[in-house]
Every structure is written in structure tokens, then in C-alpha cells.
Amino acid sequence: MELGWFWLTVMVVVAGSLVSLARRKKMKRLPPGPKGVPILGHLHMLGKNPHQDLHRIAKDHGPIMYMQFGFVPNIVVSSPEAAELFLKTHDLVFASRPPHQAAKYISWDQRNLSFGAYGPYWRNMRKLCTLELLSTLKINSFQPMRREELRLFVESLKGAAGERVAVDLSDKVASLTAEMSCRMVFGKKYDDQDIDERGFKKVIQEGMKLAAVPNLGDYFPFLGVLDLQGLTRKMKALAKVFDDFFEKVIEDHVGAGDHGETKDIVDTMMSIMQSGECEFQFDRRHVKAIMLDMLAASMDTAAASVDWILSELLRNPAVMEKVKKELEQVVGLKRMVEESDLDRLEYLNMVVKETYRLHPVAPLLIPHYAREESTVDGYNIPKESRIIVNTYAIGRDPNAWTDPEKFLPERFVGSDIDVRGQHFQLLPFGSGRRGCPGIQLGLIQVRLIVSQLVHCFDWQLPNDMPPKELNMDEDFSLVVTRANPLMAIPSFRLQN
Ligand code: HEM
Numbered sequence: 001m002e003l004g005w006f007w008l009t010v011m012v013v014v015a016g017s018l019v020s021l022a023r024r025k026k027m028k029r030l031p032p033g034p035k036g037v038p039i040l041g042h043l044h045m046l047g048k049n050p051h052q053d054l055h056r057i058a059k060d061h062g063p064i065m066y067m068q069f070g071f072v073p074n075i076v077v078s079s080p081e082a083a084e085l086f087l088k089t090h091d092l093v094f095a096s097r098p099p100h101q102a103a104k105y106i107s108w109d110q111r112n113l114s115f116g117a118y119g120p121y122w123r124n125m126r127k128l129c130t131l132e133l134l135s136t137l138k139i140n141s142f143q144p145m146r147r148e149e150l151r152l153f154v155e156s157l158k159g160a161a162g163e164r165v166a167v168d169l170s171d172k173v174a175s176l177t178a179e180m181s182c183r184m185v186f187g188k189k190y191d192d193q194d195i196d197e198r199g200f201k202k203v204i205q206e207g208m209k210l211a212a213v214p215n216l217g218d219y220f221p222f223l224g225v226l227d228l229q230g231l232t233r234k235m236k237a238l239a240k241v242f243d244d245f246f247e248k249v250i251e252d253h254v255g256a257g258d259h260g261e262t263k264d265i266v267d268t269m270m271s272i273m274q275s276g277e278c279e280f281q282f283d284r285r286h287v288k289a290i291m292l293d294m295l296a297a298s299m300d301t302a303a304a305s306v307d308w309i310l311s312e313l314l315r316n317p318a319v320m321e322k323v324k325k326e327l328e329q330v331v332g333l334k335r336m337v338e339e340s341d342l343d344r345l346e347y348l349n350m351v352v353k354e355t356y357r358l359h360p361v362a363p364l365l366i367p368h369y370a371r372e373e374s375t376v377d378g379y380n381i382p383k384e385s386r387i388i389v390n391t392y393a394i395g396r397d398p399n400a401w402t403d404p405e406k407f408l409p410e411r412f413v414g415s416d417i418d419v420r421g422q423h424f425q426l427l428p429f430g431s432g433r434r435g436c437p438g439i440q441l442g443l444i445q446v447r448l449i450v451s452q453l454v455h456c457f458d459w460q461l462p463n464d465m466p467p468k469e470l471n472m473d474e475d476f477s478l479v480v481t482r483a484n485p486l487m488a489i490p491s492f493r494l495q496n
Helices: 002-027 050-061 080-089 101-106 120-133 136-141 143-163 169-186 200-212 221-226 231-256 265-275 284-315 317-330 339-344 346-358 391-395 439-456
Strands: 064-069 072-077 374-376 379-381 386-389 457-460 487-492
Touching: 050 064, 050 072, 050 391, 072 080, 080 374, 080 386, 080 391, 101 200, 101 231, 120 265, 120 284, 136 143, 136 439, 143 169, 143 339, 143 439, 143 487, 169 200, 169 265, 169 284, 169 439, 200 231, 200 284, 231 265, 231 284, 265 284, 284 317, 284 346, 284 439, 284 457, 317 346, 317 439, 339 439, 346 391, 346 439, 439 457
Parallel strands: 072 386
Antiparallel strands: 064 072, 374 379, 457 487
């Protein structure tokens, strides 16, 4: 009899433990994901284009997926519904950025906006940038500068049109956006060699690459000091290049005094710093970190967007014709496009959306970071997970889009879907608290450059290449560019 009580007690204890274990397991249910390997986790599954690899893997494991990169837990988000949960429903939990070696070394210890951790400093800085540097008033104040740069750009292409030679459009557009960004941020153009013998574009692109390549120091923090990939060395060297150059820019501004009506971004930040009225610490390091943010965020994003839009137009001549027809009707062939025309170019706006659907230039956004443990859609999301929103996968989700692989701007006729972060099936600028604060400026630049190029010139692929043979391979970085430059032959089409 006594033995019976003993076994009964054992069974109750075991059953109780199993139930509580099961409950705990249920509470801690991580999202599904592929099988990993010891130490690396799933790092070995990422190749040259991680957004494409993650898209492929998510097809087997679902829209909320768990992957371990070294010691770091990652949640990969690949559908509009899942993106809404992370960027809207639980936005506050995921509004931070993970610790990041590149931002630590290159962006003055993560003092910039893009990689700044969520907290009072980031909130204040974001408010300052939105109100002082990226307001409609400020953006409009640079309109004459944009017009002037575009005129010079069209003139330089007219030369190539006269000779009927192919131009490297990728390079030309990158130079144009670099010059526009320099004038907006610094108030003037600097010579390429003022920053480094490689010039602006190359230096900024190197920063983007260093920020995007999988860095063992981010995934195995104890390995950071060993610098096995040689990345820290490169980052420190690049940080010095930026610091020396930005110090020179600040000195130039201090020496020049007041710039009158159109204050560039450095002027505005310097006057905030000198006024001493800022509610938070704001010294030269902050001015330099924001300078780099504004430059890096506006140069490559706009250039890559224009590149992908023109590539799709060249691959789809019928769409190109429709854009031209619309421009003829709205603008006419006697003048160039003005910013005030942009809102009437409805078909062009559909082309822009359709290109961003297939080619979001920041396909994985910038990683978000779980500030606390939480439960999303029944899954446990551990504190300090990185949240990777794959907008490349979302734009190709067959549940959200009919014929997702086809380039069809007409799909937006009568649709209210836009790119401003309210429609989670199309997120080229992100959404929520960390969504892009430069969206208004970015869209003006992109639509203006594309419409000008299509309006002023007819474009032909070199060597009579059939449109569908145009190579569309991608080169992954924080901003995904074409793997090969876009070459095309212009002929001028305006009447004067
Ligand atoms: C066409 C051009 C642009 C595209 C496609 C673009 C896209 C993006 C994306 C996808 C993000 C990340 C959102 C997230 O992580 O949730 C972002 C963040 C950001 N963008 Fe843009 N962007 C563009 C232009 C600009 C411009 C012109 C500026 C400013 C001059 C700018 C400044 C920023 C900043 C500061 C952030 C970080 C915001 C934060 O973390 O709080 N962007 N952008």
C-alpha cells in the first residue's frame, strides 16, 4: 500500500513537471526556422545576396522565421501581415537598432540617427532632423539648386547624344545625386580629392559596404578584437577620412559666417549647436554623425532608385512609351520638367511604385532590435533579437500580388497603395517610428531625375541589345545597386 502512494506521488510530480514544462515551452515557442549548425547557426546559409537567400528560405519556413547568426537571434519577416505586426502593432518594442560595429567605428559611436539606439537621444535627434533639416520648407529652399544641377546634367548628356555614344548612366546619375547632396548638406561642391583620392562616391559606397557585410564581430562579440576579416582596420581608416574631411567642412563654415537666406544643413546644425539651446548634448561629433547620415542616406538611395527605374523602362519599351506620352501631355516638348509637374505625372508614379515593389533599394531595411521580450502572433521573440524585414520578399509575395514577377505598373490603376508606410505590401521606405524621414526629399529627387531623363532623351541599349536581355543582377550592400552599370545611348528629343 505504502509503495502505491509512493508511485502515485511520483506520477503526479512527473505529470505536473511535464505540464509546466509543456506550458513553458508553449510560452517560449520560437518562430519556425531551418535547421542550423553548431556555432555558426544559420550564417552559412547567406550568400552574396542575403535578401534573395532569405526570400527562398522563408518559402519553406513561413513569414515569421527564426534564424541564429552566431550568438545573435534573428527574426526574419517576409509577409505584409507580419511586417504590420512588427512595424505597427508592436512598433515601440522593435524601434531600436542593434549594436553595430560599423556604426560604432564610422558613425562616432552610433551617434547618428540611422543606427542610433532607441532612447531620448535618438528621439530628440530625429525630431531635430525632421523639423529643421527635412521639413517641406527646407526641402523647397533647395529647389533652385536641384534645377541648376539638372540643367548641367542634361547639357552634359546632350554632348553624348550629339556623338551617338553610350553613356554609363549609373555613374552619371550617381555623380548627379552626389553633387546635389553635397550642395544641400555642405552648401557647395567640394572636389573629389578634398575627401580622398577615391572621391565621394567611392568613399560613401565603401561605408555602405562595410555596414552591410556580415561582420563576425557583430555575431561573435568576443571575436571583434581579433578582427579576423580585417574589417575593423578598414572601418577605422574610413572613419579617419570622414572625420578629417568633416572637420574641414565645419571650419569652412565657421570661417564663412552667415550664409544668408538658404542655409545648408551644416549651417543649420552649427547654429543649433552654438545657440546652446539644445535640450540634449549636441557637439561636433553629433554634427559630423548627422552630416554623414544625410549624405549617405540621400546619395546612393536616390541613385540606385533611378537606376532600377530606368532599367525597367528600358526592358519594357511599351511602358517607356506611355511615360513619354504622359510627359508630352503634361509638360510638352518645349521645356524641361519642373518640380511642380511631378504630382500630375500619374503613370510615372505607378512606374516608380512598381519598380520599388520589385527592387526595393534597401531590401532588408536597416535591422530593427527587440528592446524587450515579447510575443508576436503566438511566437516568443527574445529580447535583443534583430528584426530583419525582407521587403524584397514582401514585394514578391503571391498572396499580396497577382503575377508578382511581372513588371506591370497598371496594377496600381485605381489602387490607393502608396510607398509611405501605410500599406505593408509595399515598404521601400520602411514604416513606423524608424521609417525613412527623408521620404519626401527622396521621392522628389527620384521622380525629377527619371522624368527629366525620359522627357529630354530617347534611350537605346548599346549594340542593338534586345530589351529583355538587359542584365538585372544585383549587388548587395545597405543599398542594392545594379551589379553591372547601366549603359545606354541618348538622343535629344526636346524642341529647343
Ligand atoms: C529614394 C530615396 C530613399 C529611400 C528608398 C530610402 C529608404 C530608407 C529605408 C528603407 C530606411 C530604413 C527604414 C527602417 O529601418 O525601418 C531609411 C531610413 C533612413 N533614411 Fe531614407 N531613403 C531614401 C532617402 C533618404 C533621404 C533623402 C534622407 C535624408 C537626407 C534619408 C534619411 C534617412 C534616415 C536618417 C534614416 C534612418 C531613420 C531612423 O533610423 O530613425 N533617406 N531610408
